[in-house]
Amino acid sequence: MLEVPQSAPVPDDLIDKIKMGAIVATDALLDLKGELVLLAITKGFQDDLEIGYQTRPDTFAFKIVKSDIHYP
Structure with missing residues (x-):
């Protein structure tokens, strides 16, 4: 994004x-x-925000209901 070589300081x-x-x-x-x-x-x-912490009320549920993502 900044077009700076990886080894160079920003x-x-x-x-x-x-x-x-x-x-x-x-x-x-x-x-x-x-x-x-x-x-x-x-x-x-790239999917870290969607995955989150994997907390859910029923750990062994066959159908996992995900909440909506609140950000674009």
Whole structure:
């Protein structure tokens, strides 16, 4: 995305903001509020948000009902 070689450091002028949060981010996700953001992840983790933690009320259920994904 930034067109910087993997072995090179990312120049500071290419980054506008870095934001991190825990409680605020969780609340925004649960309340379906907040700004659209880009999630950049490594190959192989593209379904990580969909998989989540695999928690469900009935561990041995034959039919797993997934909740809707709340983000684009």
